Amino acid sequence: MKAITLKQIAEELNISVTTVSKALKDYPDVSKKTKKQVKELAKKLNYIPNASAVNLRTQQTKTIGVIVPTTVHHFFATVIKGIIKAAKKKDYMVILMQSEEDVEQEIKSVDLLISKGVDGIMISLSNKTQNFDHLEKIKNHDIPLVLFDKISKITDCSKVVINDQKAAYEAVEYLIKKGYKRIAHFRGDLNPQVSIDRFLGYKKALLNNNIEFDPSLVYICNNNDDFNDGHASAKKLIDMHGKNVDALFAITDMVAIGALKYFNDNGIKIPKDIAIIGFSNWFMSSVITPTLTTIDQPGYKMGKTVFKLLYKEIKAKNVDIPYETIEMKTSLVIREST
Amino acid sequence: MKAITLKQIAEELNISVTTVSKALKDYPDVSKKTKKQVKELAKKLNYIPNASAVNLRTQQTKTIGVIVPTTVHHFFATVIKGIIKAAKKKDYMVILMQSEEDVEQEIKSVDLLISKGVDGIMISLSNKTQNFDHLEKIKNHDIPLVLFDKISKITDCSKVVINDQKAAYEAVEYLIKKGYKRIAHFRGDLNPQVSIDRFLGYKKALLNNNIEFDPSLVYICNNNDDFNDGHASAKKLIDMHGKNVDALFAITDMVAIGALKYFNDNGIKIPKDIAIIGFSNWFMSSVITPTLTTIDQPGYKMGKTVFKLLYKEIKAKNVDIPYETIEMKTSLVIREST
Structure with a gap:
């Protein structure tokens, strides 16, 4: 049996191949009606997506990515520890990338995580990051994104911060x-x-x-x-x-x-x-x-919270859930230096 | 034009499909003569390997993996810094995994790096690692491997250590x-x-x-x-x-x-x-x-050396080069506590 292609589905419904592809991947810019039509026809024709093109949210990799500026800072090392601990409980592997405070490296890390296939991405931005196109790219790929500690206020996604x-x-x-x-x-x-x-x-x-x-x-x-x-x-x-x-x-x-x-x-x-x-x-x-x-500044607890938010989005799959911003509590610890 | 399969090459040469596959991937257990025959025929028939089966050493991903027990230890954080610095110079991205001193996690990290596709792997073993099958697995996949700091003496590969x-x-x-x-x-x-x-x-x-x-x-x-x-x-x-x-x-x-x-x-x-x-x-x-x-204990310098050894093996591709063990110099720094 010859494999069904996106093109055949597109021709049948008289829409573009891009729309078919987007509909199958649940892109937000395709109407619910079109999505329904495409999915039903794809099912009827027994359409099998190309492995490399499979949408990440439908075929889970049980892998998530974290990008931090560095691990030499003890704070980030403890956040990572918290993320790994929480991820392990849900049987998730954590891939870690370091931007080394280099925007170029941060963007390349995002590209790499997208291309390698991860179910979600957590980022603490580099000090130099002022353009957030790479964060939008993650969202356009329908990959859940949670920012933590060093965030972008204008990016619409879940966040874990302190005040x-x-x-x-x-x-x-x-x-x-x-x-x-x-x-x-x-x-x-x-x-x-x-x-x-x-x-x-x-x-x-x-x-x-x-x-x-x-x-x-x-x-x-x-x-x-x-x-x-x-x-x-x-x-x-x-x-x-x-x-x-x-x-x-x-x-x-x-x-x-x-x-x-x-x-x-x-x-x-x-x-x-x-x-x-x-x-x-x-x-x-x-x-x-x-x-x-x-x-x-509770790094370990922050790491666990970051994973919790990401996991919620991964589990919600194609259902849109509202983004959350969680503020971790800080406290003043008084010692000899004051 | 119908795609040429491994099976056709195998039939033509009267050898097994496995041998053809191994020959194309330059496995050491296939004779040079057979490799030459297979490669020549594959070229003649215009054989295109399946993307997911492409050998990592022939199609470079420009990505390498590092597995360390933890980054909370400043020593490992500095080794990683050194690896990333050296890798960046050669335009390589570094994927980091943490075993958290858990053998199971270390093995899963190896599997993940192999499946995601990396050009080489660097590992500092967990304290509990006593079986080294996962290291052999890396070698069987023809992926260059360098061990550092916490190594296995019996695994045959390049190593960077201190005395x-x-x-x-x-x-x-x-x-x-x-x-x-x-x-x-x-x-x-x-x-x-x-x-x-x-x-x-x-x-x-x-x-x-x-x-x-x-x-x-x-x-x-x-x-x-x-x-x-x-x-x-x-x-x-x-x-x-x-x-x-x-x-x-x-x-x-x-x-x-x-x-x-x-x-x-x-x-x-x-x-x-x-x-x-x-x-x-x-x-x-x-x-x-x-x-x-x-x-x-020069962590940063060790990181750079680890990458150097790995890079040498990646560049050597299918040519066998001798494994090296590099011993980094340590020195006693005398301060007030003695």
Whole structure:
């Protein structure tokens, strides 16, 4: 028996081959009526799709993809651990790709995951990502997508985040309540949302507490090497402001620890001369001397939640379910550095 | 024109379909003469292999796979960074899988990489891997394989390692030369070669320096949580030996730092009461108080070397090239903890 082709179905219904293909793959831009007609005829004619063209949502691969900027950051390593743990329970394998903060690499990773065939994709964006066509591409392939931590606000999909602005606000307000007035901020790169949000939280806490915002107390850490960024910025901070700074809110624990190392090595007492708050509650923050006050960012739990959302979409298959944004709770962990 | 099948080639040459298939894929168990006959006839008849059956070494995917136990260990994260850096230069994408120290997961990861199609595979084995059939499977699929760090000695393939026994020997001998006599060892699990080798190096250094080996000074850390393993073992060590122990050689920096935290929190002075040496030179070892003496294990450089070996095999395609074992240099980094 000669195999039935898409062309035959198209001719029979007097529609284009593309429409037939899209209808079989449940693309949203084909009407329900057409989809029904195409599917019924395909069934009647015993149409067998070409293996390589099989839609991913109908033929599950039991494989999902994750793209993160790096695994050298302990936070991402713990998120991945959470994703793998949750995926394993549902018998899913996890393919991991690293963008290394390179947009080109992130786009290529998306292409690769699509071409290799995965049931869903989870991404934490690189710091440089400003165009989101590759995310739309995932959606156009009807592959469930969940963004986490470093997300794109304008992309319509499920997301797992923390409230960076609120967390930063609380950290800085805590410093102010403790009596610190000249509070520096070591921020991340200009672009990523988490960096913007933490900076905004810092600024808002100052303004709401009648402390003048001094831009010369803000340093940008964007060399993809948090420890050394923190260390170098601490030197610049002290060179410029000397004793006219009494606290520091750093965008990550690693940046904070880089600064802490500089202060420790240069006889600047923590918290007497300068207090420090980090961000993420990396376990090393409870081991270093002095131990670091920080914001707990639940990486492992976030990973499990990311998978949960993705799995829900995979299971829903071709039924449209509403996208969700889940905000993970953070908390301020007070230690010796403040 | 009707497509030529393997069967037709087999009939023409009076050999089995399997032999034809293997010959086209350059399997080592088919004679050169047969390979030549098959390939010539296939070319003459214009045989087009089925896409899904195309041999990976002839049709390159420009994708390679890495399987590591975890990325929470900074060492593996840096090895991966090195692999990705080197791969990118040659325009290769890297797919990462984590076994999470689970043999089943490691085997499934191998199967997945084979089925998704990669040009080569790099593995650092889980601590529990004792059967190596999945490694043979990779070789049977003619996919280049390079093992690194946690390897199988009996698997015939290229490897990148460090001399764990020698490195451990040097660390312990250094302690002995400094006058320490009651040297404890926090070792890894019983199975993995690195754990065995570091233990043997420890033991040999004692014996060669006329210090009696005391098994009660050796503790096993095998809960996949180095920091807490080190912390708990330190407690047991002090509970059992009190002041009758003056130094500790720990299998990883993380185990060492767990122990250091216990000593710091319990008024046990480092190095006055007890000296500590770690293993890996994780950058945190130079940040904690006191800074940690350790063995530098060049993860990033190892990653680059692993890719170099794999790339050589990929490029050699169907020509057999001799397997290589590259030993990366380690060195003792002396800091405040000894």
